[in-house]
Amino acid sequence: MRKPLADKLRPNELNEVVGQKHILGNGKILDRILKSGRITNMIFYGPPGVGKTTVANIIAEKSNKKFYKLNATNSNLKDIQQIVSTLDTFEGINGILLYLDEIQNFNKKQQQSLLEFIEDGRITLISSTTENPYHYIFKAILSRSTIFEFKPVEKEDVEIAIDRVVKIINKEEENISIELKQKAKEYIVSASNGDVRKAINALEIAIYSTPPNENYSVIIDLDIAKDSTQTKVIAYDMLGDSHYDILSAFQKSIRGSDVDASLHYLARLIKAGDLISICRRILVIASEDIGLAYPNAITMVKSCVDSSMMLGFPEARIPLAEAVVLLATSPKSNSIVIAIDRALDDLEKKEVGDIPIHIKDAHYSGAKNLNRGVGYKYPHNYKNNYVEQQYLPKNIKGSVYYEYGNNKMERASKEYWHKIKVDNSSLI
Incomplete structure (x- = not known):
């Protein structure tokens, strides 16, 4: 079975990992930890395809511990117990390094089962999650771990990864050579939205779905790049951090009267098809941030919301944009929310x-x-x-x-x- 290109060409050294210079650069915290040889419990937090698994594998290879890897989406308590059972064997004499991917999918009991062994140092835990660890990971695990935030990879760094892949393939493949046009590369990088794995997967599709010409060259142009990526990835999870981050940025942009930023975040929400969240948020903004500075705003926004709900996407984007531009360009007042919160506060604190x-x-x-x-x-x-x-x-x-x-x-x-x-x- 052929391994995906992203796994086959996964970096083996920290200096080969693109992006994350704030924690991986020379002299930065993870670089220092690895050089010291004293691996501690860590939580890697960030979006998919930004190097969390790669860095965990590199650390595991450098440690003098027995390495186990579990994915919390398809593992259970029995899997943990089997790993724990090796602690008193020759294999576990130097301790165990456990990489637990998607730890947010373990319930409290499953996470607690590791505590005893983390505390006495017999298990060193490296876990990764795409969700905010402060929301999903048991506090006792958090207090015993260092959290490292992995960020979306910048375009320049994704380009470096793409160039590296092409270089390696051209070196290893005897029968073909890859020619990646600049505009095609730029499109793949842009469509990946900071996800290196997504970019490499798109490149892999482009390479192996394109027949070589008479000179045995596989030429990847813009049209082939577009066919290979199909739809740009937008980080959005209805139950996750990205959902609330975009909604927060959306409201703060309207509150700050930045009409262009407001439309940008509206576009993200439209792209995700999240009509309900958009409608709820603009209705509350009309009262919370515009309020009595323009009392008719809520009436007009309600009309836009009603139209959007009746129309559905894609037409709903038009009344939604009308409401957002109205709110972003309206005078602002938060006197109402302050007033009602003061009244509620008195009920809590006073007789x-x-x-x-x-x-x-x-x-x-x-x-x-x-x-x-x-x-x-x-x-x-x-x-x-x-x-x-x-x-x-x-x-x-x-x-x-x-x-x-x-x-x-x-x-x-x-x-x-x-x-x-x-x-x-x-x-x-």
Whole structure:
């Protein structure tokens, strides 16, 4: 069985690994750990195809320990027990290095089964995950491990990997030579979106699906590169970090009034087909970030959301873009979210006391016998439909939750009420 090119040509030394210079470069932390020979428990966190497994394999080869590799997606407690059983054998005399890929797929009990052996040093654990370890990995494992974040590989480094593959194939293959056109290489690199394995897999398809010409050259041009990659990879998992990272960037770009960045992150969400998340997020943005600076925004966004839900993709992209541009270019105010959060905070932290008796319900027989509604002043009976009276409970009388935002709409409202209250107070 022929091994995939990405596995066949996997680097054997750290200096052959592309990208991750922040942890792998000469004198950086992983380089120093490897040179010291003292391998500690590590968690490699990052997207697929950025070198996590490659680096783990290199570290394993350099260690003087028995190496085991498990993938948590298809392993269980019995597999761990079998590895543990070798600790007291000749094989495990120097200890064991266990590489556990996709550790987030192990439940708490499975992760806990390793603790005793990690603590006494008989097992050194290197685990990798595409998900945020602080969300998915048992805290006791986290506290005994160093977390290394692997980042998407930069375009220049993916190009280096692609060039290396072509060079090796041209050296090893006797019957053909590979000629990778520059535009084809740029397209494969761009379509991989920082995933080196994806780029190499695309190149492999291009090479072995293209017949050589009369000179035994396999020429990979732009059209062949496009056919071999099909669809660009967008990092997005409905239940994972990328989902929340994109939504966070989306809202913060709208909040920051950067219309182009807002449309960029909207495009990512559209590409992922995540209509529900887009609609929910823009509806909350209309109140949380625009609020009373432009009160009609939520009505207009709701109309766009309704249209999008009725249309579905691809047409839904148009009203969604309309809503996003509206929100990004609208004046901003977070006075509403601050106000309601202050009110909720008082409920948590203070003994707020009873509702003033004069504004309690008095629409029933016998209410007056209980003094309900007695002394209530009906505002519409007064000038400007306003009269001063106590509405808050006595314990929190004078509390201020809402403060007018510094925008045209709220300034006008503030001026209006200041005038009304001053005017009415002159009548008292």
